[in-house]
Amino acid sequence: MTPFFRVRELRSGYAGGLVLDGVDLELDAGGVVAVLGRNGVGKTTLVSTVMGLVRPYGGSVTVDGRELAGARVDVIARAGVGIVPQGRRVFAPLTVADHLAIASRRPAAGPWTRARVLDLLPRLGERLGHRGDELSGGEQQMLAIARALLGNPRLLLLDEPSDGLAPAVVAQVGEVIREVGAQGVSVVLVEQNLGLALSVADDVAVMRKGRIVHRAPCAEFAARPEERRRLLGVD
Template structure:
C-alpha cells in the first residue's frame, strides 16, 4: 500500500529526513517510534503532502505522490489524523462531519457509520470543538479523517495526552479499522503505545530509520528497541 524510497525532506533548506525507506503492506499497522525531534511528524507531513520532499519517492498503490499537493494526495485515499487533533474550535461536531463528507458520492464511510463506531460523538453533535474533552476531540479528528474515505490512514501520536481508558478506546478503534482492511501508519513517542497495536515497529532517530522489526518479536523482547530509543534520547 505504501512504499517510501530515498526520502529526504526538511524545512528552509535544512534536512530532517535522511534517505528514509519504508514499505507498509495493505491492511497492516506500521508504527514509527522515536524521541521528540526525531522527524516523525516531518515524515507524516511529507506523506500527506503538507511538506514537499527534497527528493525520493512516496508511492501509494503504486502511484507516486511525492511532492503532490495535499488535496490531491487526500483524494487518492490518504487520510490524516494530525498531532494535537486540530479540530475547529467554533464548529460543532455535526459541522465537522458534514464538511469532511461534502462532495463525496456513494461513500463507504458515512456520518452514520462513524457515529456507530464512536457513539460518544453522537451524543455531542451540537457541541463546538472547544467544548469537547481531549478524548472526544481525538475521536472527532479520527471520524473526520475516515469521512475522507482513506485506504491509508496516518496517525500522529493519537494517544498523546489521553487518559488510559480513553487511549485504550482509541487503540481499539484503530485496531478494528486495520482488521477491516485499512492500512495504518502510526507515529508514537512511547513504545508501549505502539507495541499494543502494530504489526511492525520502526525506530526513527535524527531523521534516519535505524530499525524495522516485526512487532511480535518486540513484544516478546522489547529490550533491543528500548536500548535504541534510550541511545537516541541521550544523544
C-alpha cells in the same frame, strides 16, 4: 509483489534544513506499522511529507503504485491518504455536526459513512451539538479520527493520537485503530506510547536522525527489552 505503500530515499525538512535523510518504509494493504523514536528524529515530518504538508527535497512516495511525492495535499487526499494530525486541530467554533458535514462534502467511495463513523465512535453522536472547544481532549481526538475516516482513506496517517489522553481513552483509540486495520485500511501510526503501539501494530519501525534504523514484528520487539532500551531508552 509491490507494497501498497512505499517510501524510498525520502528527504525533506524546513527552510532548507534537512530532517528526513533518506527514509525507506513499506506497508502492505491493511497493515499497521508503528513509527517509533525519540523526540526530534523526524516522525512528524515523515507523515507531514507523505501528506504533502511538507514538500520533499527528493525521494519517492507511492500509494498503490501511484507516485505522490511533491503532490498537493488535495491530490494526495483524493489518492486515498488521510491524516489525523498531532494536536487534533479541531475548529473551536464549529460543532461536531459541522465538522462531520464538512468532512462529508466530497464523499469518496468506501465503507465509512456518517452513520458508521458514529457507530464506531458513539460518544460523538451524543455531542453533535457541542462546539469544538466544548469537547474533552479525548472527544476532540475521536472527532479528528472521524473526519479522516469520512474521506474513506486507504492509507491513514496518525500522528501521536494518544498525546495527552487518559488511559481509558488511549485504550479506545487502540480499539478504533484495530477496527480500521481490520477493514483493510493501511495505517502508519506515529506514537510515543509504546504500549499502544505494540498493542495495535503488526510491525515497528524505529527512527533515528531522520532515517528508519530498525524494523521488526511487534512480538519480536516486545520480547527484546535490551533492544528497546538501546533504540528508544525505554523498557
